[in-house]
Amino acid sequence: MNGGPYVSVVGSGTATRELYEQAREVGRLVAERGATIVCGGRSGVMEAAARGATEARGVAIGVLPDEDRERANEYLSYSVATGTGHARNLAVVCSGDVVISVGGEYGTLSEIGLALKVGRPVVALESWDLGEHVVVASSPRAAVEAAFSALGM
Amino acid sequence: MNGGPYVSVVGSGTATRELYEQAREVGRLVAERGATIVCGGRSGVMEAAARGATEARGVAIGVLPDEDRERANEYLSYSVATGTGHARNLAVVCSGDVVISVGGEYGTLSEIGLALKVGRPVVALESWDLGEHVVVASSPRAAVEAAFSALGM
Amino acid sequence: MNGGPYVSVVGSGTATRELYEQAREVGRLVAERGATIVCGGRSGVMEAAARGATEARGVAIGVLPDEDRERANEYLSYSVATGTGHARNLAVVCSGDVVISVGGEYGTLSEIGLALKVGRPVVALESWDLGEHVVVASSPRAAVEAAFSALGM
Amino acid sequence: MNGGPYVSVVGSGTATRELYEQAREVGRLVAERGATIVCGGRSGVMEAAARGATEARGVAIGVLPDEDRERANEYLSYSVATGTGHARNLAVVCSGDVVISVGGEYGTLSEIGLALKVGRPVVALESWDLGEHVVVASSPRAAVEAAFSALGM
Known part of the structure; x- marks a missing residue:
């Protein structure tokens, strides 16, 4: 209920085409397994x-830094x-039961730190090397497998 | 697109039966008009x-103060x-294009102030008298009418 | 110890000359009684x-909304x-043991609501009428008296 | 004016005696150079x-996560x-013109990420290895030297 499980995907606001496609595949695979992004x-x-x-007919929730939705991307179900x-x-x-980090710059590093601080498992794909x-x-598939595995699913 | 329009309903975490039913009717009427709560x-x-x-088969998004969903109510679509x-x-x-305040104590007062600060119209039902x-x-129906009217709908 | 007692003064970012002078006197009187603004x-x-x-050789702490101090006023001891x-x-x-609201627009209304929510007494000078x-x-003097009285001082 | 320059020191809420003494020396050296912690x-x-x-007769500002000062340490000038x-x-x-990270766990990692995100230089002492x-x-002395050097001082 309540829309879960939830998988948070964190990463930079700019992405190479390759990274973009990897994140897109992560989103697709998560949705196919019935979780909310x-x-x-x-x-x-x-x-x-x-x-x-x-x-993939799944649901994506965007959590924006702004006071309005002007800079929201067009693929969000809700924001x-x-x-x-x-x-x-x-x-x-x-908001994620588990966090997948895709690529990422400094903001992503902060999100990994915060995720670990509040006890969320973190899966890293082409991201910060934190041992x-x-x-x-x-791969996106391995990342999603690891994420659901961390949730015991 | 993007799940909107959005109507934020603010009010206290404790409610009399009467106020609870009024807020419930507000939620129902907003959903029947196709907006997200x-x-x-x-x-x-x-x-x-x-x-x-x-x-009413609508969608309700909960924005929780906590680091997890333990105290979320059971009627949220997503949180x-x-x-x-x-x-x-x-x-x-x-997150609301318009805000409806139902009853409310001090937290609600703060939400009305913040809503007005960021330029959201506020409709008050049995709430703070702020001229x-x-x-x-x-009534709930009048509140929802006023809210959609403020959105030009 | 720890710099207290603390008196928070809330009010609008624009002020008439009269309101400005009232807030200035509040700051002066608070400092003269040994509290931090x-x-x-x-x-x-x-x-x-x-x-x-x-x-008045007192201390004023500014808590800015921004990521830097560019828009800080020049009278802050620390920010x-x-x-x-x-x-x-x-x-x-x-951050205040008590809150004095001087004039004020919507942001101030939100601060009064938040102050009451977290249990801080609020003294209003030419501000929102909340019964x-x-x-x-x-007067500034009466406001400061009421604030220290609320602190049992 | 305005109390600066400011040096933010980030690190864990639990510390070994050795790390504690290193952070204490950082604080002392920063104060001796006239900056605010x-x-x-x-x-x-x-x-x-x-x-x-x-x-060292310097000033230390604490920025607490809580709604009150109950868990503030006793060495803060203001909070x-x-x-x-x-x-x-x-x-x-x-709030820092530069950030010194001393030891640190996950919260500290998030602070390093956030500092870099908002463009603050970060000096690491026995902390996360981020290339x-x-x-x-x-050493504490080398950390403080590097911090002031980053500020062009």
Whole structure:
């Protein structure tokens, strides 16, 4: 109930075509397994994950830093405008039962830190190398497998 | 697109039976007109609005103050866990194109202030008397009419 | 210890000359009684309260909505940049043992609501009329008296 | 003016004696160079940095996650209660012109990510190994030197 399980996908607002396609596949695979995607609601990896999910008839929730939806990507099923800037990163990771990090720059690093702080397992795909603290995956499929495995599913 | 229009319903976490039923009817009427309910995700007026919306086959999004969903009510379609305490009040009102205040105590007062600050019209039902700054409605139906009217719908 | 007691002064970022002088006197009187001023760190009433405090050799802490100090007023002893937009209103009121509201528009209304929500007494000077929920004062001196009285001092 | 320059010290709420002493020395050296310490206001590394600063007659500002000061350490000159939980990590780093990370667990990782996101240089002492993204220092003195060097001082 309540829309779950939820998988948060975190990553940069700009993405290479390759990374974009990987995030899109993550979104699609998560949706095919019946979970809801949560993301930061903007462009790049966030857009790709939402796009993959909704293209597979799944649901994607965007959690925006802004006070309105002007910069939301067009693939979100629903969105929330937090008005709290980068503090919305905390909301993105708290809203996931597990977090998949795809690529990513500094904002993504903060999201990994916050996710671990609040006890969410983190799966990293082409992302920050943080040793044992995250599960490193070598493909979108492996990342989604690892995420659901972390949820005991 | 993007799940809208969005109507945020704000009100206290405890509600008399009468107020609960009014908020429930607000949720139902908003859903029947095709809009999405946003609320604070917990009990009382928040629960009632979500319940009314989902009983009418609409969608209700809960924006929780907590780091997890443990205290979410059972009528939410989807929820976001912000982890920012009362600062989530800002997210609740930013996420609505219009805000309906049902009853309400101090948290609700803060939400009305924040809503007006970020330029959202506020409709008040059995709520704080703030003169010309809000539209006072005398029934759930009048409140929903006023809300959609404020949206030009 | 720890810099207290703390008196938060909330009010609009634009102020008439009269309101500015009232807020400045509030800041001065609070400082003369040995308490620290907390404010939102920007212009108008926030600036006036900080100015009054530091002109009286007191201390004023500004809690800014921005990610940096570019828009801080010049009278702050110290400041914090929260990066969370209007959610910093919560920090302003949580940081006061008591809150004095001087004039004020919608943001101020939200601060009064948040202050009451977290259990801080609120003294209103030329501010929102909220009946028994706040202590109405008729002058800066009366406001400061009421604030210290609420603290049992 | 305005209390700066500001050096934010981030690190875990629990610290070994060795790490505690290192953070304390960082605080002392920063204060001796006339800058203000900002920290998370609680125990461990946060307490040690504040202690070092105030023992050297400097100023330490604590930015607390809580709605009140109950869990503030006793060495803070002043403190702010944000009420926003881990979202206060953003405020801690935004409030520094430069950030020194001492040891640290997941919360610290998030603070490094947020600091880099908002463009603050990060100096790491016995902390997360993030390659070229941070300046690694081998002693408290080297860390403080690197921090002031990053500020062009």
